[in-house]
Amino acid sequence: MEQKNNSLLIYTIFYFLFLYIPVLFLPLFSFNDSNYMSFPLSGFTFRHYEDMWSKAPVFRALWVSIKVGVIASVVSTVIALMAAKAFTKYKFIGSRVSYAAVLLPFLIPEIILAVSLIVIWLSLGFKLGLVPVTIGHILFCTPFCMLILISRIEGFDSSLEEASRDLGENAWGTFWKVSFPLYLPGIIASLLLGFIISFDEFILAFFLSGSDPTLPMYMWNQLRFIKKLPHVLALGAIIIVATTFVVLLAYWLRNLGQAKNKDFKI
Amino acid sequence: MNEKYIEVKNVSKHFDKVKAVDDISVEIKEGEFFSLLGPSGCGKTTLLRLLAGFEYPTKGSLLIDGIDVTALPPNKRPTNMVFQNYAIFPHINVEKNIRFGLRKLGLTKLEKNQRVEEVLSLVKLEGYEERYSNQLSGGQRQRVALARALVRRPKVLLLDEPLGALDKKLRDDMQLELRNLQKSIGITFVFVTHDQEEAISMSDRVAVMNEGQIQQLSQPNELYKNPNNIFVSDFIGETNFLNGKTNEKHGDKIDVSIESLGNFQVDNRLNISANTNDIVCGIRPEAMMISREIQSDWDISLPAFIKQTSYYGEMTRFYVEVKGIDQVLTVSSQHFDNQSFKTGECFISIGLEDIVLLNKK
Numbered sequence: 001m002e003q004k005n006n007s008l009l010i011y012t013i014f015y016f017l018f019l020y021i022p023v024l025f026l027p028l029f030s031f032n033d034s035n036y037m038s039f040p041l042s043g044f045t046f047r048h049y050e051d052m053w054s055k056a057p058v059f060r061a062l063w064v065s066i067k068v069g070v071i072a073s074v075v076s077t078v079i080a081l082m083a084a085k086a087f088t089k090y091k092f093i094g095s096r097v098s099y100a101a102v103l104l105p106f107l108i109p110e111i112i113l114a115v116s117l118i119v120i121w122l123s124l125g126f127k128l129g130l131v132p133v134t135i136g137h138i139l140f141c142t143p144f145c146m147l148i149l150i151s152r153i154e155g156f157d158s159s160l161e162e163a164s165r166d167l168g169e170n171a172w173g174t175f176w177k178v179s180f181p182l183y184l185p186g187i188i189a190s191l192l193l194g195f196i197i198s199f200d201e202f203i204l205a206f207f208l209s210g211s212d213p214t215l216p217m218y219m220w221n222q223l224r225f226i227k228k229l230p231h232v233l234a235l236g237a238i239i240i241v242a243t244t245f246v247v248l249l250a251y252w253l254r255n256l257g258q259a260k261n262k263d264f265k266i
Numbered sequence: 267m268n269e270k271y272i273e274v275k276n277v278s279k280h281f282d283k284v285k286a287v288d289d290i291s292v293e294i295k296e297g298e299f300f301s302l303l304g305p306s307g308c309g310k311t312t313l314l315r316l317l318a319g320f321e322y323p324t325k326g327s328l329l330i331d332g333i334d335v336t337a338l339p340p341n342k343r344p345t346n347m348v349f350q351n352y353a354i355f356p357h358i359n360v361e362k363n364i365r366f367g368l369r370k371l372g373l374t375k376l377e378k379n380q381r382v383e384e385v386l387s388l389v390k391l392e393g394y395e396e397r398y399s400n401q402l403s404g405g406q407r408q409r410v411a412l413a414r415a416l417v418r419r420p421k422v423l424l425l426d427e428p429l430g431a432l433d434k435k436l437r438d439d440m441q442l443e444l445r446n447l448q449k450s451i452g453i454t455f456v457f458v459t460h461d462q463e464e465a466i467s468m469s470d471r472v473a474v475m476n477e478g479q480i481q482q483l484s485q486p487n488e489l490y491k492n493p494n495n496i497f498v499s500d501f502i503g504e505t506n507f508l509n510g511k512t513n514e515k516h517g518d519k520i521d522v523s524i525e526s527l528g529n530f531q532v533d534n535r536l537n538i539s540a541n542t543n544d545i546v547c548g549i550r551p552e553a554m555m556i557s558r559e560i561q562s563d564w565d566i567s568l569p570a571f572i573k574q575t576s577y578y579g580e581m582t583r584f585y586v587e588v589k590g591i592d593q594v595l596t597v598s599s600q601h602f603d604n605q606s607f608k609t610g611e612c613f614i615s616i617g618l619e620d621i622v623l624l625n626k627k
Binding site: 165 | 339
């Protein structure tokens with residue numbers, strides 16, 4: 001008999017436990033009938049959720065985050081789509097350098113990005129608020145969006161666009177009738193992921209938002225008061241579920257049609 | 267019929283320093299099945315893409331039916347293309363793929379419907395209108411690509427190795443079908459392939475290309491029987507090349523000494539100069555005869571030794587050594603198979619009319 005080696009399986013299990021157990025504490029304690037995050041659990045309750053539901057600032061912050069998230073993800077996706085198209089289609093002088101330049105916000109520490117933005121913004125004489133937050137988020141989301149879109153566009157057969165030109169469409173018509181529908185899963189994935197990144201983002205918002213808190217900032221503010229902890233837990237639990245759902249949707253959409261394409265290519 | 271339906275005038279296409287197409291001029295007739303044949307990287311696909319408008323020439327001009335199309339984008343040219351991988355739009359069904367090219371033609375709804383119906387029956391795809399590309403076989407995709415291009419009634423149909431992805435049996439069927447289709451609709455076809463059998467069996471004329479230039483432009487049988495140079499002779503079919511030397515000229519004949527075979531008088535179609543070593547003599551494997559006994563009624567008959575054989579069913583290849591020739595000659599025979607010879611001893615015979623004299627360079 002061959003000895004079965006389970007070490008990789010055990011490693012994998014430990015890895016996932018390590019990764020997800022802390023995250024699962026949040027929903028767990030959000031249903032715990034106590035103001036403190038400690039064991040033993042003292043009973044099941046929806047109280048914290050009701051508590052959260054009754055607080056107007058939560059919804060104000062949520063609305064701010066949604067506005068910023070939608071604008072940032074749409075603008076980032078448009079910029080990223082144009083960049084991704086250029087990088088996959090053309091080999092131009094400086095293409096590697098500009099590719100690296102677009103990806104840079106992805107790599108440099110966010111706090112440095114935040115500090116440099118605040119310095120520029122204030123020295124230009126503008127006020128802090130949601131406009132600089134949105135601009136910061138666009139800067140920060142664009143590399144993620146571009147990587148998603150490049151992975152979509154790279155697997156795309158360029159002869160389809162040539163076929164469209166050959167069949168009488170001009171460049172604009174070709175984009176809308178052929179390229180766009182085929183990129184669409186990638187574009188939606190990029191929108192969703194851009195939104196999630198902006199929605200989760202704290203450091204840029206913290207530096208640039210002035211008096212209009214986004215949702216993560218609101219939560220951070222509440223954490224300073226022990227009594228307010230439970231409704232933040234409830235909020236956190238909801239955000240985890242919603243985020244997981246959106247990210248899964250984004251990945252599913254990104255891969256949608258690619259299996260079909262593989263089969264299509266010869 | 268217009269003899270100069272497509273005119274390629276001194277066209278070059280350079281990619282950086284690579285001359286993909288190097289000063290080519292060629293005229294293609296109306297209604298002709300014209301093939302561009304050559305190994306990969308010879309420039310045949312680039313020339314096709316220049317005709318389609320996907321590339322613009324570095325130098326020279328292109329005319330189709332008397333109109334200069336050199337600077338026109340693909341959507342303004344009277345050409346349509348069948349792509350190597352077919353490029354069927356995967357997000358729309360067969361019928362919409364076919365209708366795609368009709369939108370900008372200014373046809374009425376009735377005319378469009380008529381054309382779609384017509385072309386579907388032409389490529390025998392009735393009943394497949396609702397299918398998507400991933401629900402079609404390779405052969406069906408090929409028909410869709412063909413239908414999508416033909417429905418626009420182009421002046422010229424460009425085909426970029428359209429049969430390359432199909433298996434052998436299907437490819438043979440499609441060759442015949444494509445040929446018949448072209449004859450029945452009468453559209454000029456420009457067909458790119460690296461497969462010499464395909465080019466020879468389908469085309470009215472073939473341009474053999476290498477290194478960005480046309481090596482020879484002839485009817486298929488001319489290419490096979492009277493190649494202009496070593497490249498064409500080697501690329502179309504198979505050839506044994508023997509070194510030799512020319513001697514005295516006699517009108518359109520010339521004396522040659524071929525290594526170890528002796529002195530002979532052969533045709534000098536290419537008007538090769540006398541007294542030069544820069545020649546080779548090409549002999550096709552199928553032009554030689556292999557036998558157990560010497561054949562005294564042939565011009566040349568020599569003892570040889572069979573080194574190896576390969577059996578192909580319809581014929582057998584013999585790889586033989588001849589005394590004094592330091593290369594293995596290939597002889598093919600339909601009459602004898604590899605069981606016919608008890609020992610390696612044999613005779614090979616050659617007729618003088620089958621020796622093709624070529625320049626070495």
